[in-house]
Amino acid sequence: MTETANNIRRLNKCNVFEVIAHEGPISRAAIAKRLGLSKQTLSEVAKELESEGWVQQVGLERGNVGRAAMNFEVVPDAAFVAAVDLGGTKVKVAIANLACQIFGEATEKTDPRGGGAVVDQIARLCREMMDQHGLQQDRLRLAVVGVPGVPDHESGAVHMAPNIPQLDEIDFAGELSKALGFDVVIENDVNLAVLGEHWGGVAQHVDDLAYVALGTGIGAGIIVNGELVRGKNGGAGELGYLPFGADPFEDASLRQGALERVTATDAMRDYYFELTGEKIEVPEIFDRLDQDDHAQKVLDRTARETARAVAAISALIDPEQIVFGGSIGRREELFSRIKAQFGLITRSPVELYISDLGGKAALIGAASLGLSHVHATLLAGGVPGAEITLPPAKLAKLGVVSNG
Amino acid sequence: MTETANNIRRLNKCNVFEVIAHEGPISRAAIAKRLGLSKQTLSEVAKELESEGWVQQVGLERGNVGRAAMNFEVVPDAAFVAAVDLGGTKVKVAIANLACQIFGEATEKTDPRGGGAVVDQIARLCREMMDQHGLQQDRLRLAVVGVPGVPDHESGAVHMAPNIPQLDEIDFAGELSKALGFDVVIENDVNLAVLGEHWGGVAQHVDDLAYVALGTGIGAGIIVNGELVRGKNGGAGELGYLPFGADPFEDASLRQGALERVTATDAMRDYYFELTGEKIEVPEIFDRLDQDDHAQKVLDRTARETARAVAAISALIDPEQIVFGGSIGRREELFSRIKAQFGLITRSPVELYISDLGGKAALIGAASLGLSHVHATLLAGGVPGAEITLPPAKLAKLGVVSNG
DNA sequence: TATTAATTCGTCAACTTACCGAACTAATAG
DNA sequence: CTATTAGTTCGGTAAGTTGACGAATTAATA
Known part of the structure; x- marks a missing residue:
């Protein structure tokens, strides 16, 4: 089949996942009605999503007349991203799961040696955070790092960041990616902050x-x-x-x-x-x-x-x-x-x-960018039109008042 | 079928049309290779596009070994849009056809009475231009009017246009649409100018x-x-x-x-x-x-x-x-x-x-916006992902040096 | 010059994917 | 027990694929 035709199922999978993420727990019948798909198709899609580990069944929904519905929800632990806010004085790391919950944040003084030392510091912090919460390391799929400068996506360096030594002399993104064993995205911290406010703020x-x-x-x-x-x-x-x-x-x-x-x-x-x-x-x-x-x-x-x-x-x-x-x-x-x-x-x-988010805007923005990335790469796989809009952030565990 | 599935053919039709518009005249086999579709599918799609009047066959392409290919090209007269640049002192009107050729431009002093008088003036100029070039009036499908102010898409009025009387007191877009018998889009003239430079300028x-x-x-x-x-x-x-x-x-x-x-x-x-x-x-x-x-x-x-x-x-x-x-x-x-x-x-x-385009930037931008609109409404019909990028503008007839 | 080979274009037929609708089974409140 | 809702099974349809094949055309060769 052509690209387009081949991708219909993938696109529908993304759509179904999106509805489950936003409105879950939700039954097959309700999703079908919501998307205008047949119940039959929905059963197939849900089965695929479940067997791939993206969604799971949760208890029956009783109370209405008729047969109780089996609801689906996103598997929170299916994937994690690390959100990192690298500042001149402090590094903050938080972990976000696929259900958009963001966990407790670790803060350390930025290693004053800069460069490779900071790379190691961030990698260590990411692993520690996963361990602290008893999470499987290999489910961590991506790190997004907010940097106080201009990221160069060609070279992986960070320019105009005078407060952290050597950030523009090494392939910062590349080294960190090597240290962690998965993809790393770098982005300006203020850009992340606006994404944060857009996702979970005012x-x-x-x-x-x-x-x-x-x-x-x-x-x-x-x-x-x-x-x-x-x-x-x-x-x-x-x-x-x-x-x-x-x-x-x-x-x-x-x-x-x-x-x-x-x-x-x-x-x-x-x-x-x-x-x-x-x-x-x-x-x-x-x-x-x-x-x-x-x-x-x-x-x-x-x-x-x-x-x-x-x-x-x-x-x-x-x-x-x-x-x-x-x-x-x-x-x-x-x-x-x-x-x-x-x-x-x-x-x-x-x-x-x-x-709204105070000093955590960039961190939350990093999480949003990371989760979007994970959606795009793992679920959508580059299919045009298969974007998944993020459900509202769940920030309670970060100590930020959520107004979702 | 679901929305998505229903739209596959439409989407492929758009893609095929886009390739013909950009690279035509071009044979079925070449389009198929270009889009990764089978020759079979392409024959069907081409037949549909042809019978609906969007594309037409042009002479055989000989010279290479093998059977001569029957080439397709866009039917230039399949649809026209009127591009209008309404200024405080002058109104300019040009016509663009589906093949992105823009014809000679009519210029008149803007009717100083403003409001309804200008509506009538623009409508008359559009009709005159079509007649002058011996074109069928009913193929004119859309007018895009660049206005020196802020268009209000709710009310159809134009605010902040002090040089033309009463433009913010009437439903300018609506009245013009009624006078012409088809859709009218209004847009700020400087916005159109940047679209013009983007499409056909520097x-x-x-x-x-x-x-x-x-x-x-x-x-x-x-x-x-x-x-x-x-x-x-x-x-x-x-x-x-x-x-x-x-x-x-x-x-x-x-x-x-x-x-x-x-x-x-x-x-x-x-x-x-x-x-x-x-x-x-x-x-x-x-x-x-x-x-x-x-x-x-x-x-x-x-x-x-x-x-x-x-x-x-x-x-x-x-x-x-x-x-x-x-x-x-x-x-x-x-x-x-x-x-x-x-x-x-x-x-x-x-x-x-x-x-590059001098005083014609807004006019050319209006043509580009209009042609995109026609593509979106007549061909894509609102199918997500079915955008058709405009082929390069053909400005020769407008007296602008084309650097496409 | 006539014939044959190579190549390309377009069509036909059989098969696959993915969706739908209708009929059917299952579960549950009243 | 019955009305109602959830989910499955079973054909049917739309659209696309692959591979085989006839048609057309150039190039090479007897």
Whole structure:
């Protein structure tokens, strides 16, 4: 048979799996009605999915008149993915199963030697997490690593990640893949964060949004038409290089980016020093807000310039929502100021929110990307049109309030 | 049969049509090899496509050893779409046939009464064009109208189009559809321009790009991941509202947009007046460049601020190309200045070009959108996965150099 | 020049996959 | 016991495949 014809069964298998994942436990008859397939076909498909280990029968559903239905659900342990958030100071690892449950998260200081040492560290953490939860190592099929830089999918290196040594000198993805024995996907951490908010955060069911991360730097993850925007060179969302804030025509703006020079933590610290002659860290600036006009001034400038960045995003891609995250971005004191400033410069009806998922957005995004990947490779096998949309995330075990 | 199974033949018909459109004239055997279908199936599919009038046989292909092949090609006259570019001063209409040939273009002054008068004008022009070329009216299946504003697909009105009266008070799309007797699609003209460049211009095979139109206003059409970015409210690409140029915190920037206040034609005229006390039009400013330092200064400011807009696009979506169009945007004198200024504020490797298609970009984009629509509705009939990619545009008859 | 071989095009016939609908068996509430 | 719902069995249909074969055409050869 032709490709197309050959793939009908596979496509239907994907569709059936998708319904079970979203609406399960669910009976054959109900799935059949839902998909417009015959009960007969559904029995065959369900049998195949069961014998391949993707779904399993669960207890009879009684209570209605008529024969009790045998329900199906996804086998949670059929496959696992490791979600990794690699930061300059900390590495976080969580495990997600096929039923979209995400388990407890391990956090360690990032190995300061960088490069191969970090590869080993991540590989060890992944194995430890599986062991800790008594799970079969060989069911772990994929790791998704969020990195604070621009992943190069050709070479497997990570560029522009100054806080972790040697990440751009080795085939990071390749080495990790070798150490773990399965595929590894690397992706920018802010891109993962927007995927996280889209999957399990405040932006569920929103197909045009941006996630603005404000911390040691300023960057955005962008979803347009429901799809992540990476850009030609993976440089999409580099808000730091927006041409305002500092003078973009100065040479220093070529290196650090005009906006980043006046918004991120370094700039806030420097500005406070400039105003007062005192060197304090950013959390301290927040603490002093009540008594200290200078602290207010620092926050106001950051808020004003960030509001301009938000206006720029809004003018260019007109998203439905913009979500704020990052160590400073999710602080209410700053958020309310950004919102106020933004109101002064635009009539855009875009909704602004603080991230639901806090520091776990990237980790959850990594899980979502990983699960989609597993679906695509193991179930769909590259059949066009056989995408499986992820069911809502189950985050309870991660200590995040789920609003699914 | 299930939806999927029912649609196999339709899907194969689309695939076969697509191959014929791209590679025709082509024989059954060659198509079969190309698609991995059996010759048998192909004979059936070709017969159906032929009897429905989509493709036709053309002379035997001799020269190789073996039996001569009967080739198939798309029936050019099987369907037509009208491409309309509705501007504040001019309306342009062109006709495209199913073979992607675009015929001579009619231009008229836009009826100054706006509203219903413009609807009638467009309907008349469409009919005249068909008659002029001796084509059957009832083969005209769709009109795509590029409008200088934000189309509201709910109400059929066009908002933010101050140059054409009453466009936001009537169901423009609906009225035109009634006058013509077939479907009408309305789309922002700059969005169509970027589609045009993507299909038949400088940006062929580029899936991340922006088209910057600089004229009476400044705006962009954006394609990301090969898809047009419209934004939640159709407001994507509103460069005029980028928060720099003029002070975005001034009240006037809420109305006109901070950037538009210093870049578009009005701003250039005003600035020249401010410098010299003389009121002249923009083309005149260009004419005086050689002798007049003030004219240079006006252009320099426009170039500098436009370069910042380009930097903003680049920072946010990291496109492969940015194409310049519009009455001023495509002038070499300005373009070279923008390029120079852009080089000062970024290291982005984005390629900058002047539009290939000149003032016809939107018209050609309208044709591409229309032909895609016709494919989707008449051939694919909404079958998922049955998209037909457009073959290269044949623009020779439009007086545009084709580089397909 | 006539014949034969090689090659390619398109069709026919038999078989396979995957779906459907109808009839049938099984289980369960009332 | 009966109405109702769940799931299976059994033919039937749509669409695609493979392999054999006739038709057409070029190339080589007697």
